[in-house]
Amino acid sequence: MPGTSRKRVLSPALGLLAAALLLTSSGCGDLSNDELNRGVESLSALAAQGQLVANGVARDATKTTYARAMARTLGEESEHEAEKLADATLEEPETEDQRHAAVAVAGEISGLLSELQTFPGDERHGELVEKHLAEAQEKADAIVAQLSGDAP
Amino acid sequence: MKTILKIALGIIAAIGGFLDIGDLVFNTQAGALFRYDLLWAVMLGTIGIAVYAEMSGRVAAVSGRPVFDVIRMRMGFGLGLLALIASTAVNLLTVAAELGGIAIVLELLLDAPYSMFVVTAAAALVLIVALLPFGGIERLFGYGGLVLFVVIATVFHQDPDWGAVAHGFVPSLDSSTLYLYFVVGVFAAALMPYEVHFYSSGAIEEGWTEENLKENRLNAILGYGIGGVLSVGLVIVSGYLFHPIGVEPSDLGTVALPMQGAFGETGLLLALGGILFCVGGAAIDSSFAASYNLAQFLGWEWGRYQGPRKAPRFTASWLVFLLLGIAIAQSGINPVEITEYSVVFSVVALPLTYLPVLLIAGDRSFMSEYANGRIATFLGWLYFAVIVVLALAAIPLLLATNGGGG
Numbered sequence: 433m434p435g436t437s438r439k440r441v442l443s444p445a446l447g448l449l450a451a452a453l454l455l456t457s458s459g460c461g462d463l464s465n466d467e468l469n470r471g472v473e474s475l476s477a478l479a480a481q482g483q484l485v486a487n488g489v490a491r492d493a494t495k496t497t498y499a500r501a502m503a504r505t506l507g508e509e510s511e512h513e514a515e516k517l518a519d520a521t522l523e524e525p526e527t528e529d530q531r532h533a534a535v536a537v538a539g540e541i542s543g544l545l546s547e548l549q550t551f552p553g554d555e556r557h558g559e560l561v562e563k564h565l566a567e568a569q570e571k572a573d574a575i576v577a578q579l580s581g582d583a584p
Numbered sequence: 585m586k587t588i589l590k591i592a593l594g595i596i597a598a599i600g601g602f603l604d605i606g607d608l609v610f611n612t613q614a615g616a617l618f619r620y621d622l623l624w625a626v627m628l629g630t631i632g633i634a635v636y637a638e639m640s641g642r643v644a645a646v647s648g649r650p651v652f653d654v655i656r657m658r659m660g661f662g663l664g665l666l667a668l669i670a671s672t673a674v675n676l677l678t679v680a681a682e683l684g685g686i687a688i689v690l691e692l693l694l695d696a697p698y699s700m701f702v703v704t705a706a707a708a709l710v711l712i713v714a715l716l717p718f719g720g721i722e723r724l725f726g727y728g729g730l731v732l733f734v735v736i737a738t739v740f741h742q743d744p745d746w747g748a749v750a751h752g753f754v755p756s757l758d759s760s761t762l763y764l765y766f767v768v769g770v771f772a773a774a775l776m777p778y779e780v781h782f783y784s785s786g787a788i789e790e791g792w793t794e795e796n797l798k799e800n801r802l803n804a805i806l807g808y809g810i811g812g813v814l815s816v817g818l819v820i821v822s823g824y825l826f827h828p829i830g831v832e833p834s835d836l837g838t839v840a841l842p843m844q845g846a847f848g849e850t851g852l853l854l855a856l857g858g859i860l861f862c863v864g865g866a867a868i869d870s871s872f873a874a875s876y877n878l879a880q881f882l883g884w885e886w887g888r889y890q891g892p893r894k895a896p897r898f899t900a901s902w903l904v905f906l907l908l909g910i911a912i913a914q915s916g917i918n919p920v921e922i923t924e925y926s927v928v929f930s931v932v933a934l935p936l937t938y939l940p941v942l943l944i945a946g947d948r949s950f951m952s953e954y955a956n957g958r959i960a961t962f963l964g965w966l967y968f969a970v971i972v973v974l975a976l977a978a979i980p981l982l983l984a985t986n987g988g989g990g
Contacts, residue, residue, distance in 0.1 A: 477832040484831070484841050493848035497695035498856070502837050509834065569830075 463520035468527055469579045471517050472534045472572050478510050479541050479569035486548055486565060489558025499552035507545035514538030530575050537575070540568045602633070602811030603729060604678070604866030605685040605836065606773035606927040608859060609920050611815050612833045613988070614766050615822025620744075620752030623819055625767045627753060629774025630812025632967045636938055638804035639945040639956065639964065640780045644787035645796050646954045651784045651941055652880040658940040667936035668881045674933050675778050675874035677926035679905055680912035682867035684919025688836045689860045693853075702913045706906050709867055713902075718789045718888045725865025732858025734843050734851055735817040741846040742824045749820060765928075765981040765988055768974050773927050774815065775971070777937040778873035785876040789889050794954065821846075836920060871909065875902040924988055931978035934971045942968055 463471075485502045488494030518535050522528060544561050551557040614622040640651050649657070656664040687701035694701075712721060758764075783804075792800065821842035826833065833839065839859060843851035872888070878901050879886035885895040892899040913919065942964045946956040956964060982988075 480829045480831045498692045
């Protein structure tokens with residue numbers, strides 16, 4: 433599965449609830465600044481989680497099946513987040529640059545996790561992926577800071 | 585000596601029935617998002633389940649009536665049916681979530697397709713239930729769940745800021761809806777209705793009488809208490825590792841990361857093994873609870889001790905609930921998401937489950953000298969008031985936070 437089947441797909445009943453939520457909270461498909469912010473924060477969180485998994489690989493302190501399955505799941509979540517960000521219409525067009533940057537970061541995170549999935553037993557790869565995921569997280573955090581007006 | 589051993593086994597079994605995928609997910613997320621700030625809610629929920637489990641076990645031992653029998657007797661057919669529908673829906677979602685949880689852990693350990701493991705998990709549960717007696721099933725998952733004590737070892741290995749940890753046990757008010765949503769989630773995860781349904785029916789399965797009341801009290805207090813300690817441990821290890829770096833746990837596998845961080849592959853395997861036994865035990869408990877409720881409400885013969893020949897409709901309904909659980913788990917819904925919804929929706933069913941227990945346990949004409957004393961009455965009504973407030977708040981908070989998504 434989980435690749436495909438563990439995606440956040442809702443059953444019909446839950447789907448109705450989700451549709452109601454989307455209608456009330458997201459302005460019928462438009463992506464508000466807050467939602468864009470939230471999406472980029474999710475990317476930062478995925479990068480952080482990926483670093484922990486990669487750290488286990490780097491220290492030879494994990495099980496390869498676990499590292500591979502976790503990397504796959506996190507990578508898919510990152511791709512899903514990228515699709516959501518890329519497909520949505522921005523409520524505030526001036527945040528277009530941040531959206532593009534966020535989609536690029538999502539792709540970067542997804543690629544790194546894919547590499548971890550391919551080499552879950554290689555300590556050197558684990559070390560590099562951990563380092564690059566930390567950089568990706570910094571980029572995501574910088575976008576969040578720009579969106580919330582905290583950037584220098 | 586034999587009595588002490590029996591009590592010890594009961595306590596272990598109670599631990600196995602307490603920690604389920606809801607506790608694992610909500611407590612880990614609570615720690616990641618709010619560090620140690622929600623420890624008080626975990627403690628509150630643990631005391632609540634111990635209070636009501638003790639009452640339901642006492643009622644079962646004294647009257648021979650399990651919880652759903654009491655619900656029908658006290659609330660009548662109409663409200664009883666409402667309680668049955670609500671609790672069955674929640675139990676079914678829980679069965680699906682637990683089966684999905686087993687499949688995720690097997691996938692993490694063996695790296696084979698998830699969908700294959702859902703069916704394998706259900707088949708293994710059927711085999712275990714067919715081969716082992718009721719007490720054996722409880723002990724298998726109780727003992728297995730003990731390896732999750734690696735969480736407590738991880739707490740001491742991390743050596744967190746103990747002052748901050750202690751401060752977390754003091755209830756704090758935070759006006760954010762996400763915080764309030766997690767208060768409801770952590771509390772509800774500890775008080776899932778299937779736990780008392782299973783506990784009281786288990787008392788009948790094991791033939792408890794008034795002579796088992798001391799055992800009942802110790803099981804409820806120590807068993808759920810130790811389960812609560814593990815829940816507290818999950819919040820602490822998550823708060824220590826995940827909170828500072830902004831991890832938002834969205835997968836069951838993430839729960840094991842702090843133990844990997846502390847003890848490497850050994851810690852990871854112990855954590856995954858403990859999770860496997862906990863969700864496996866909860867899958868059995870919740871699927872049995874669904875069948876117990878249905879059989880007790882409709883007046884069927886019920887009980888694992890009766891076997892399929894003497895209780896055919898009970899056995900068939902258990903298999904049907906398991907099959908429905910497989911169907912939901914296979915439908916592509918993330919088990920963690922099913923868990924979140926089942927836990928929050930369960931809050932709405934809580935008053936219908938716990939009020940009849942409270943009323944019967946306090947009824948002197950029914951329970952004679954075994955009726956609630958002053959402390960049990962006070963705690964019972966206090967918790968009932970909390971349950972009602974949370975039941976009213978649960979759905980609005982679910983909507984306001986986009987299902988905990990912020």
